[in-house]
Structures are given as C-alpha cells and as structure tokens.
Amino acid sequence: MKAxxxxxxxxxxxxxxxxxMLIAGYFLLVLHLLGPSLSGIAKNHIRLYALLAxxxxxxxxxxxxxVTTWILRLLRGRSx
Amino acid sequence: MIAMFxxxxxxxINPIYLAVxxxxxxxxxxxxxxxxxxxxxxxxxxxxxxxxxxxxxxxxHIVGTSVVAAKRHRALGNVDxxxxxxxxxxxxxxxxxxxxSIQALKRAGNINFVVSVISIAIYSSVAVFMIWESFLTxxxxxxxxxxxxxxxxxxxxxxxxxxxHITSKIHRLQLWPMVSLPVSGIKSISLxxxxxxxxxxxxxxxxxxxxxGYIRMPLMVYVLGVPTHLxxxxxxFEIIISASYGTxxxxxxxxxxxxxxxxxxxxxxxxAQIGAISTQYFAGPKIRLAFVPLPLIGAAIVLYxxxxxxxx
Numbered sequence: 001m002k003a004x005x006x007x008x009x010x011x012x013x014x015x016x017x018x019x020x021m022l023i024a025g026y027f028l029l030v031l032h033l034l035g036p037s038l039s040g041i042a043k044n045h046i047r048l049y050a051l052l053a054x055x056x057x058x059x060x061x062x063x064x065x066x067v068t069t070w071i072l073r074l075l076r077g078r079s080x
Numbered sequence: 081m082i083a084m085f086x087x088x089x090x091x092x093i094n095p096i097y098l099a100v101x102x103x104x105x106x107x108x109x110x111x112x113x114x115x116x117x118x119x120x121x122x123x124x125x126x127x128x129x130x131x132x133x134x135x136x137x138x139x140x141h142i143v144g145t146s147v148v149a150a151k152r153h154r155a156l157g158n159v160d161x162x163x164x165x166x167x168x169x170x171x172x173x174x175x176x177x178x179x180x181s182i183q184a185l186k187r188a189g190n191i192n193f194v195v196s197v198i199s200i201a202i203y204s205s206v207a208v209f210m211i212w213e214s215f216l217t218x219x220x221x222x223x224x225x226x227x228x229x230x231x232x233x234x235x236x237x238x239x240x241x242x243x244x245h246i247t248s249k250i251h252r253l254q255l256w257p258m259v260s261l262p263v264s265g266i267k268s269i270s271l272x273x274x275x276x277x278x279x280x281x282x283x284x285x286x287x288x289x290x291x292x293g294y295i296r297m298p299l300m301v302y303v304l305g306v307p308t309h310l311x312x313x314x315x316x317f318e319i320i321i322s323a324s325y326g327t328x329x330x331x332x333x334x335x336x337x338x339x340x341x342x343x344x345x346x347x348x349x350x351x352a353q354i355g356a357i358s359t360q361y362f363a364g365p366k367i368r369l370a371f372v373p374l375p376l377i378g379a380a381i382v383l384y385x386x387x388x389x390x391x392x
Contacts, residue, residue: 012354023347027343036087038087038088038339039088042088042334046331046334050336053331053338053341054140054327054328057341058143060144060342061143061148061345064350065147065151065353067349068349068350069353
C-alpha cells in the first residue's frame with residue numbers, strides 16, 4: 001500500500017511539473033498575445049467580447065481536460 | 081514571478097497566485113460539486129478586483145472548472161442529465177434577476193457593503209445547517225448499528241439524510257406537471273419544485289457570483305432527495321449551462337476579465353480531476369460534513385475585507 005501511495009505521489013509530482021511547464025508557456029501566450037486585443041474588443045464591441053469570453057473559457061477547459069487526462073494516462077502507462 | 085497587468089479590469093496580480101487559487105477551487109469543485117465562488121470571489125477581492133469584476137470573472141472561471149469536473153463525474157455515473165437540464169432553466173431565470181440586482185447596487189454605489197453582508201449571512205447559515213444535518217445523520221447511522229463491508233459499498237451512492245421525512249412529503253406534492261428522475265432514484269416529483277430550487281440558486285448565483293453550488297447542492301440533497309454523489313455531478317453539469325449564460329450576461333455589463341479567468345482555469349483543470357476522482361472514496365454524509373468549513377472560510381474572508389476596508 002505504501003509503495004502504491006509513493007508511486008501515485010511520484011506520478012502526481014511529475015504530472016504537476018510537466019503541466020507547470022506547459023502552463024508557463026501558455027501564460028506568456030495568453031497574456032502577451034490575447035491581452036491587448038481582448039481589451040480593445042471589450043472596450044469597443046462588448047457583445048462580441050461576451051461571446052468570445054464564453055467561447056474562450058469553454059474551449060480552454062476542453063483542451064486542458066484533454067491535456068491533463070493525456071498526461072495522467074501517459075504516467076499511469078509508464079508506472080504499470 | 082512579478083505581478084502582471086490585466087488590462088480589462090486594470091489590476092495587477094501575480095498569475096501564480098491565480099493558478100494556485102484556481103487549483104484549490106478546482107479541487108473543491110470536483111469533490112463537492114460547487115464552483116467555489118464562496119472562496120474565489122472573496123479571494124479575488126483580496127487580490128484587488130472590485131466586487132462586480134470578482135463576481136463576473138469568478139463565474140467565467142467556474143464554467144471551465146465545471147466542464148472538467150462534470151466530464152469526470154459523468155464517467156463515474158454521477159450525472160442526471162434530465163435533472164440538470166431542467167435545473168438549468170430555473171437557474172438562468174434566477175441568475176438574470178441576481179445580475180440585475182448587482183447592476184442596481186452598482187448604480188446606487190453601495191455594492192461592496194451590501195454584497196459583503198449578504199454573503200456572510202448566507203455562507204454562515206449554509207455551514208451551520210450542514211453541520212447540524214450531517215451530525216444528525218451520522219449519529220442516526222451509528223445508532224442503527226455498524227454496517228458490514230458489503231453494505232458499506234452498496235450504500236456509498238444511495239444516501240441517507242436527517243430530512244428524509246420532509247423530502248418524502250415534497251415528493252408526494254401533486255403539483256402538475258410531475259416528472260420522473262430514474263437516474264436519481266426519484267419516481268415522481270413536481271417540475272415546479274425543481275424549478276423553484278434552481279431559481280433560488282440562480283438568484284444567489286447572479287447576485288453573489290459563482291454557480292451557487294453551496295446552496296443548490298444541499299437543496300438537491302435535502303429538498304429534491306437526490307443522493308449526494310449524484311447531486312455533486314448533476315450540479316456541475318447544470319453549472320456549465322447556467323454559468324455560461326451568467327458569464328455572457330455579466331460580460332455584457334462589463335463585469336468579466338476573461339484573462340484572469342483563463343489563468344485561474346489552468347490550475348483548476350488539474351484540481352478538478354483530482355477532486356472528482358476522490359469522491360469515490362467517501363460516503364454522502366461525510367462529503368457533506370467535509371463541505372462545512374468552506375462557506376465558513378468564505379464568510380471569514382469577506383468579514384476580513386469588510387472590517388479592514390481592504391481594497392474596498
């Protein structure tokens with residue numbers, strides 16, 4: 001049981017590390033590329049901004065769900 | 081890492097704080113079926129966002145968290161799609177009224193004080209009620225004798241509450257149209273009961289932000305009689321629809337900084353997966369008892385911002 005818990009914890013730590021690196025790159029992309037253009041749309045076309053806000057959060061969550069599941073599967077596959 | 085400027089709301093926040101906050105909220109969301117607004121809203125206030133932005137941005141973030149957690153719960157068989165779709169209708173109606181109230185308070189200029197006081201009252205009431213109910217249920221279970229390992233496994237998803245008699249009376253109300261929810265184990269219940277419960281949750285969702293899972297999840301268990309595991313998963317599914325609508329509505333009113341929500345969601349995605357998987361290992365009353373400190377923490381944070389005048 002202890003060995004199993006240790007293995008799970010190690011997989012989780014590796015997952016966090018991999019995910020952290022992906023996210024660091026993503027932060028730069030989102031904040032630097034999307035920031036100014038989204039701010040402009042929010043000021044001038046509020047309805048378009050509202051639609052984009054919903055689409056972006058839904059789209060990102062689907063992609064991130066896929067990425068986290070993929071990393072989990074990858075690590076589980078290795079540990080088995 | 082230094083603080084970064086978010087041009088839509090005009091605030092500077094360290095993105096790591098946002099991702100860590102998102103992770104914690106995601107963890108709770110996956111486990112308790114709540115959006116975590118009672119923590120996220122006050123924490124966004126502490127980080128410097130005005131209430132109207134905290135409410136709208138938190139709602140956008142909740143959409144993302146709910147997608148990840150609901151997908152995981154669906155795989156575990158914890159989502160009643162029919163109930164979720166009916167509840168979404170009531171929630172959307174209530175959320176619009178809540179959002180309009182926020183606008184009225186924004187115009188009157190006393191939004192921070194009023195929303196703070198109401199949120200403290202609601203969060204505290206929910207926590208006190210759930211402590212009392214979970215304690216009663218667990219005591220009744222102990223009196224009923226210890227269960228065998230087999231019984232424990234069987235009853236993990238079928239649930240018991242101290243308000244079973246009230247729930248049965250609500251199920252017997254013959255207010256047409258009646259609906260059947262076989263996935264939740266409900267033979268017959270009035271459509272109006274479901275709509276009233278979700279409408280009430282919707283008002284709080286639009287007014288205080290978030291998906292209002294802190295009120296709807298307990299109402300689903302105690303009033304509608306949905307087992308806790310199913311209430312958690314169904315609530316998350318319902319939140320995707322209602323919070324998407326709420327995000328759109330708040331964004332039009334200029335209350336959403338989507339960049340902040342996107343950064344928070346990066347942490348929430350992984351937290352939600354872990355939280356959802358963890359529900360398999362706990363029984364209903366224990367999940368409800370573990371839920372208790374969360375609204376209390378939210379109330380404490382709001383009280384702190386109110387008393388200290390922190391970034392008000």
